[in-house]
Amino acid sequence: MSIPTGLAIAVDGGQSGLRLRVLPDGRGGSGPGYTHGDKGIAATLAAVRRAAGEAGVLGEPVEVACLGLTGYPNDPSDVRMLAADLAELLNASEIRLCVDMVTAHAGALPDGYGVVIAAGTGSVCLAVDHGGTSHRVDGHGYLFGDVGSAFWIGRAGISALLRARDGRGPDTALAGLDFDPISLYPSPTVVDDVARFTPVVLRFAAEGDFVAQGIVLDAATGLADTIAAGINSLPGVDLVPVACVGGVFQAGEQLLAPLRDRLPARADLRPAAGTPLDGAARLATGPLGPYERLVTVYRSGAGE
Template sequence: MRGRNAVGPRPVGPGGGDTVGVLAVDSGGSGLRVVVADARGGALARRGSSEPVRTGARGIDPGHLMEQLVPMVRVLLAESGVTELRAAAVGAAGLASLGDALRAELPGALGREFGVPVVALAADAVTAYAGALGARPGAVVAAGTGLIAVGTDLDRWHRADGWGHLLGDCGGGAWIGRAGLEAAVRAHDGRPRGSAALLTCAEEQFGPVAGLPGKLYPRPDRPAVLASFAPRVAACAGHDPVATGILRAAARHMVESAAAVCPTGGEPRVAFTGGLFEMGEPLLVPVAEELAIQLPHARRVTAAGDPLAGALRIVADLAAGTLTLPGDAAMLSVMTG
């Protein structure tokens, strides 16, 4: 790993040619998104997969990531006309706590397969931050299947949550979906705090509730399956108090995480990014209310881009030798292939 400003490759000058490019990867709970871009980060071709990278005893599985990535990158290189990849940036969900094998093996694998000389490995929260705010102090909550908050004063990174669906990711899609399904099975049992509306939605989506454990527990993609129910919770929130309460609790958890990482001085920016916010007002309204209570000194801004845009920004800066986001062994490291 290199230091904060020693980012390795020489800048790509005017003579670099149209065939020189960079690679950006966003690996999340719902699959992979991959872009080959010119050396300044302008996207030339993109591909995606809906299969999440496996996590096992060694953490994130670098072999499974490469198994998916290699054929996609080959197609993208052919489509884009790029023949030399100057750098790569990979944003991966779970990297901070489950990324040891990925850090040990992925840069070398990308070097062998595609001749990539330098690779930035980033937690998906860091790519979300770079896409949303760029190199400015503040905090970003990235919420999709999971949830993590990351903040920086541009000297060091701070993170909160991102512990996965069994220990945390509080307020994320899997958390909302699980809470909605719990309310459904409570209604099925006749226990308090159940929701008949969510029970109906659960049976429409998954079939009889009695079969629900068998459809969830054996699944390796269980977080994504749980998160698939979150939109049904949002759809019920307008007329069902239990669903409304779930989204209010989710908003409270989100802003608690933002407050834990947000710089305390000045007027830091706070942004929310990720597919979960496509649920709209049922979630956005309680988030705004919680921000006014917990972070009155912060300025909420619209995210400029998503985590894939953040990976593109990081890799373009890496190729140009201008990457200034703080390095961190767990959150953002730059390594040679």
Template sequence: MSVLGIDVGGSGSRVALRRDDDGTRDELAGPGAQVGARGSSVAEVVRALLRDAAARWPGETATLTGVGIGATGLTSLVEDPGSLAGAVTQEVSAPVAVAADAVTAHLGALGGAGGAVVALGTGAIAVGHGGPGTGGWRRVDGWGHLLGDRGSGAWIGRQGLEAALRTADGVDTDGAALLAAGRRRFGEPATWPGQLYTRPDRAGVLAAFAADVARLSAAGDPASLALLATAGDEAAVSVLAALGDDLPPRVALTGGMAQAGGALTAAFADGVAARRPDVEVRQAQGDPLDGALHLARLAAEGTVVAQEDFVWT
């Protein structure tokens, strides 16, 4: 028997099959969810990943014991996340749990233990939970790249381009390296609004520029270093707000931007220590796809507790 985990983000998606008999695991990649006038394409991405999984692993997907899905934008951009769980259940004939991507990030990073996690990917969201047998989930941020997602890839990319344009405007010279990187990626600044404002995958495009910011930071560019440090501190503020005073005092940073390391992760650890020296900063045990597989196992066991805005079964 096997379980299936699906992780859908703004820049890409993945599906993993884990076999219970020998613990082996296989993965496939897919596109990210796009946001347009009709909301998010999460459901379409999930259906495509299920088709790909069935084609690649026909025997195992026919006898699944559970499916766990973590996806971005479920609470704000998908009209009825519960219907997605029902639709997938009909396709796979197995118990299904669908969760906000922050929930699967938490499950992956802390292995199901209590505490708080901030996930910095294309977007950013922090969640806290007391662990098995305790109360519900709580959320901080996750408002999307236009209103929040502080410290995320899209946030870093946008801030980096803003700094570049200040230099292009002659306001200051701090963003010179960022301006050069922006020109390499997007061309002349006058074309940037037209390239960004009209795109349904704008958040992912902004997050792609965050990789340029991270490279400049690693090379010692002061503006990029400061930007990543600010992102890490924003993540610390969010994760502590999600932790509150009543959850086990442990936190973790996860998501694609956590891989930037350096100034961002150092600022995160320093920001937590400065505000809550009693809180342990843990290295993430796994990523959101690991969390989706953990959720799939809980679904197979029948121990998933549904909670509006966080988990649907």
């Protein structure tokens, strides 16, 4: 696969928002994030169109565009359709399309080996070995997984609040908030709404609320278990690079300290080298390397 020399576009499309970067000049744009129940391809295209328009790149010839998307379609035919539509929208000769966990991994670990856990609105972990074999852990969505994510923490906090108000659970300062969680039910963005309660839980935990502290410790334990599963999927006994990305980790040592204590001996926890958008930029402008089997490549006029 040749290395692009012309204009390139990198996109990180998560649940909280979509970000676009034009390379090499660095122009940027943003669009709405992926919402569960969105109208699939149409919603993704609309978000990319908005971000590309803001960056002023619409209509310019683009050599390669790489997009890491939470809303990556499950059906291969939908993937091809989305890639073709993106190629037309962005006037791109080549589209490189993958789930956002792949671009997060590429941004966090430049060598392409190790485990990256991304915990934002949702949570997912990707382990990649030296030969490019990968293993995904969690990322099962807000109903069945995403342990330790902002949604998971926010939901646990809201549940604790309601139990305390009912007299079914231990007292917590969360119950004294002027907040009616039941009002969230009709919201079309309820997953994001619940996730936005996480900073409240973290604040009360930092102030010494026992219930909130327990939620944070449970989140750290769940994230550590996810990382351990990723490490265990990699052969050998050597240390494994581990990086954490995503908004949940903005809590800093409040979450990282108990997480670190719960990691297996092989975990070599290190700061992420870059962001998921940096990873998309890397995969848009260089060889795919260990991610080749994780990225769908579509060339305009030549099929996939």
